[in-house]
Amino acid sequence: MDSVKYQLEEWLGTGFRDQEDHQAYLALKQDYEEATGDMQFSILELQGRLDYIIHQEDYDWEFPDLPSDVFEEYMVKVGKTYLLDKEQGISYLKFLRFDN
Incomplete structure (x- = not known):
């Protein structure tokens, strides 16, 4: 292996x-x-996409103010990350700020 x-x-x-x-x-x-049972490569793929969304400079929006489709993708990937590694999933969730 x-x-x-x-x-x-x-x-x-x-x-x-x-x-x-x-x-x-x-x-x-x-x-x-x-x-x-080692899911590290799936986690790395998810982290790569999440990090891209957080640090992207190619679009006219800035993190965490995301368009709805990008926000949905981010949340789906955070959820998948959480299922594989709870600590990592929570850390990516904390990048978002919700103003009431």
Whole structure:
């Protein structure tokens, strides 16, 4: 399993050459997670997207004032993160501020 973990780390570190590469990564990740119960790669993917939303500079909105579709994506990903790692999920939830 160490070689599988290494391959997954390599893919995440260097990126994917094409869609086939990405599909192979997803299949290998699923097999790895089912065999080991180690969900770190799913968590890393979620964290990457959440961090992108928080720190993005490509749009005309700023975090935490998100358009409704981006807010919905953020909350779905926070929920998935929470299910895999409660502490991480809560930490991403705390980035939001709710004004009454």
